[in-house]
Amino acid sequence: MKCRQPSKKNFTLACLVMLSVLSSCGLRNQSEPAFDGAVNGTEEGEGTRQGMEGEAGSGEGTDGMIAVADFSYFLPDIPLFTYYADQEYCLNGEYFYYTQPVEHGGDGECYCHIARYHISDGSQEKDYIVLEKSMEELFVIEMLADKEGNCYMFLGPSQGEQGADCNYYLEKYGTDGRLQWQTVYTPEELSGKGMHLEQGTVTEDGRVFLYTSGTGGTVFSFGAGGRLDEVYTPGLDSLDRVVIGKGNKVYGYCATGVESKFMELGKGKEADVYTAPVVPLGVYDGYEDGLYLRTGDGLWRYVPETGEAVYLWGWDDAYVQVDGNQIDRIAGEEQGMVLLCLEQTDRFYWEREILTFAVVSSREVREYPGKQTVTMSFWYLNDRLRYLVRRYNRQSKEYRIEYVQEADDTELERKLLKGEASDLIVLNGLYGKGLVQMGALEDLTPYYEASILVDWEDILEPAREACIISGKNVAVMPCFFIDSLRVRQEADGVIVPENEWTVWKFLEMGEGKHVFMVQRPGSVFETCMGIRYGDVFVDYESKTCNFDSDEFHQILEECSRMGTYGKSEPNSVAVYEGEEEWLYDSVSIRNAVNAVSWLDEDYAERLVGYPGMEGAEYALCNEGMFAMNSRSENKEGAWDFLEYLVSEETQEAVTWAFPSRKDCFERYLADRYEEPAFSWNERTGTLLGFSGGLSEFSESTEAYEKACQKIWSMLDYLVPDTTYGAVDDPVRAIVMEEAEMYFAKGASLEGTVNKIQKRVQLMLDEN
Numbered sequence: 001m002k003c004r005q006p007s008k009k010n011f012t013l014a015c016l017v018m019l020s021v022l023s024s025c026g027l028r029n030q031s032e033p034a035f036d037g038a039v040n041g042t043e044e045g046e047g048t049r050q051g052m053e054g055e056a057g058s059g060e061g062t063d064g065m066i067a068v069a070d071f072s073y074f075l076p077d078i079p080l081f082t083y084y085a086d087q088e089y090c091l092n093g094e095y096f097y098y099t100q101p102v103e104h105g106g107d108g109e110c111y112c113h114i115a116r117y118h119i120s121d122g123s124q125e126k127d128y129i130v131l132e133k134s135m136e137e138l139f140v141i142e143m144l145a146d147k148e149g150n151c152y153m154f155l156g157p158s159q160g161e162q163g164a165d166c167n168y169y170l171e172k173y174g175t176d177g178r179l180q181w182q183t184v185y186t187p188e189e190l191s192g193k194g195m196h197l198e199q200g201t202v203t204e205d206g207r208v209f210l211y212t213s214g215t216g217g218t219v220f221s222f223g224a225g226g227r228l229d230e231v232y233t234p235g236l237d238s239l240d241r242v243v244i245g246k247g248n249k250v251y252g253y254c255a256t257g258v259e260s261k262f263m264e265l266g267k268g269k270e271a272d273v274y275t276a277p278v279v280p281l282g283v284y285d286g287y288e289d290g291l292y293l294r295t296g297d298g299l300w301r302y303v304p305e306t307g308e309a310v311y312l313w314g315w316d317d318a319y320v321q322v323d324g325n326q327i328d329r330i331a332g333e334e335q336g337m338v339l340l341c342l343e344q345t346d347r348f349y350w351e352r353e354i355l356t357f358a359v360v361s362s363r364e365v366r367e368y369p370g371k372q373t374v375t376m377s378f379w380y381l382n383d384r385l386r387y388l389v390r391r392y393n394r395q396s397k398e399y400r401i402e403y404v405q406e407a408d409d410t411e412l413e414r415k416l417l418k419g420e421a422s423d424l425i426v427l428n429g430l431y432g433k434g435l436v437q438m439g440a441l442e443d444l445t446p447y448y449e450a451s452i453l454v455d456w457e458d459i460l461e462p463a464r465e466a467c468i469i470s471g472k473n474v475a476v477m478p479c480f481f482i483d484s485l486r487v488r489q490e491a492d493g494v495i496v497p498e499n500e501w502t503v504w505k506f507l508e509m510g511e512g513k514h515v516f517m518v519q520r521p522g523s524v525f526e527t528c529m530g531i532r533y534g535d536v537f538v539d540y541e542s543k544t545c546n547f548d549s550d551e552f553h554q555i556l557e558e559c560s561r562m563g564t565y566g567k568s569e570p571n572s573v574a575v576y577e578g579e580e581e582w583l584y585d586s587v588s589i590r591n592a593v594n595a596v597s598w599l600d601e602d603y604a605e606r607l608v609g610y611p612g613m614e615g616a617e618y619a620l621c622n623e624g625m626f627a628m629n630s631r632s633e634n635k636e637g638a639w640d641f642l643e644y645l646v647s648e649e650t651q652e653a654v655t656w657a658f659p660s661r662k663d664c665f666e667r668y669l670a671d672r673y674e675e676p677a678f679s680w681n682e683r684t685g686t687l688l689g690f691s692g693g694l695s696e697f698s699e700s701t702e703a704y705e706k707a708c709q710k711i712w713s714m715l716d717y718l719v720p721d722t723t724y725g726a727v728d729d730p731v732r733a734i735v736m737e738e739a740e741m742y743f744a745k746g747a748s749l750e751g752t753v754n755k756i757q758k759r760v761q762l763m764l765d766e767n
Helices: 011-025 383-395 409-418 432-437 445-450 461-466 503-510 521-528 550-560 635-645 648-652 662-670 701-715 730-743 749-766
Strands: 065-074 089-091 095-104 109-118 124-134 138-145 151-157 168-173 179-185 199-202 208-211 219-222 228-232 241-244 250-255 260-264 273-275 282-285 291-294 298-303 308-314 327-333 336-344 354-364 372-378 399-405 424-426 479-487 584-589 616-622 626-628 678-681 686-690 718-720
Touching (some): 089 327, 095 124, 095 138, 109 138, 109 151, 124 138, 124 151, 138 199, 151 199, 199 241, 241 282, 282 327, 291 327, 372 409, 372 635, 383 399, 383 635, 383 648, 409 432, 424 635, 461 616, 503 521, 503 550, 550 730, 550 749, 626 635, 635 648, 648 662
Parallel strands (some): 372 399, 372 424, 616 718
Antiparallel strands (some): 065 354, 089 095, 109 124, 138 151, 151 168, 199 208, 208 219, 219 228, 241 250, 291 298, 327 336, 336 354, 424 626, 479 584, 479 616, 678 686
8 A cells, every 4th residue: 555645845845844953953052162171070079970060951041051962983994893803903082003914916915004094084094004914923912092093003923922933022113103113022021921912001101011911910111212111910819801091000900899999000919009980880090180980870080099089971862872891992082072982792793883973072051952852652663773773862952762672562652642642652562453443553644745855755665655654644664674485496496487476376386395495385375374464365544354265165175285394492492303495495695795695696686576466575674664643742852853763864874774864775775795705714713814614605796696686676566564463463363373273273264264254254343
């Protein structure tokens, strides 16, 4: 069913919407005051935590300063975090430095390039430093950067300490990328710990500290020109970090779980031990500000000798909005404090890695008024969608989404009926048709017509159809993936053209055969009922059904003759112990890479979809569906969020599934990124060179283009899966209950058909 085309925009209304959008997005003024270290802070004192007058979101006062974060997002060519080895990286407040293996000479031999990303303007220097020896000879064990932008590297032999050249190198490179000095050390000079010096820090006066962590952790102190000055073991139960504080004082840090202890290094085991008033998740160099302590709630500034501990800001503050558990590095600089947040490192191998940089500075509270709260109810919301909500809260100066998690779908539906539910509803897990019938969801057509950011026609047609429930345009779907049957390579079944792939062809080809790895008559029957389960036998508009038709009789009868194979364990693991091959697997497609295999050149052709009554159907599965409560008291704020989800800015940020917008969908398919595969030293986990593997088929333009063509052709056969992520459709529940009884020989064919017809018709009449 298709929604009517939106009419011409009303110019006056559009102008009003534009003013609202400009107010909401509010670009940050880059010339505003720099962070002064006193955001939400107080005078010296032990464990001081006190909010400021006029704190954002409080709605009280117009004086004082608040913490405001400006965000940038970086997608490196080669990810820092992989399944087999991680790249080295460091942060100095102005630049982000990271290692990149690059193939030289076409022979597969890799050399390490040091690239740097300029946080303020997004520019890159991919060849800031190029090491002279290949990664098979030498690799970066640790990399550091000082506040001026000089880069320090500690390098060691890839083959350990057994080769002819097994020395270690400590090097300093200037801001121009040129080598300033190099010192060479034998394994003996580093007490045999060279391979384990994987952590370090550098003082403002250029001293380098490398160390091993844990019980008996050892610190190596290097002075001017890389000279090894001292090696010592701090008198702590465990050495977890080494950090720099005021006056270039160097502290060893020990976390016991209930206490956090700091000891100034260089004073021997009799040095004073300081206990911090909070137990942090991480500690960081603060230099003249002291030390920075990251807790689950926010950031603290701490000076060990005086005991001063000042709460700076909270991660959930209205204009900060980061997950404190995802912060990896912190560095200060003149324009603010820089945070590196690892928000998208847990990803698919074909998905680009996203690094988030937040620059937090102090701003006048009068420029950042309190935000209106927009509530969102759900009983399941995955991390990907929470990420989009967090990005919305960052950019909006007018609204803030707050979660309301319900116990289950029944509780959420009960609140909707009573008018107590939130402004926004996450539909996953709910029966959307029932909510529309209750009038609980707002029709979004007029909102699209008034929008100047998003036009209804900007959305892919199958995605538009998925957002129309029971004839009403009530949902917004930021992204989706595609489910399909795949003819197995080992199967001798014929690949059927999409226009001929009907339920009858499926039953004909599967007669007397092993169709699915785990198979029951009921599983084959569910496939025959189609993606829009039972819709072919139900007319919801006229409230009639025809399960007593000849077609339904035939489907039930033929499915009852299907064999039983394999089993499903309680944790949803499919188990099959036989020797016979089966015909079809079910696969999910989130990217063109999912539609091609370097092991099977015909992989794309084997994606045949699911059989339908009139031809193939590919299942469009929503990653998340959002709707507006028709009784919301803040519909402007609710639409602002829904509009943001399908704006070009947000759709470009979707890297894990197909974006719903046409333009972003096209660019997403055209992006041929795939995580490269390398060979590596198994003992050290060090990358040695390119080995092909997963990246081999990406080198074939023909294979990738064939996959893209396949996905474009799927769009013509995409059918929204109304049951994915939702509770059982009541029609499905009735049909499956009676059909399973028939398959178990507990009822006759005619009796089953008549009972289904009567029960479904009664349900339609009552609704």
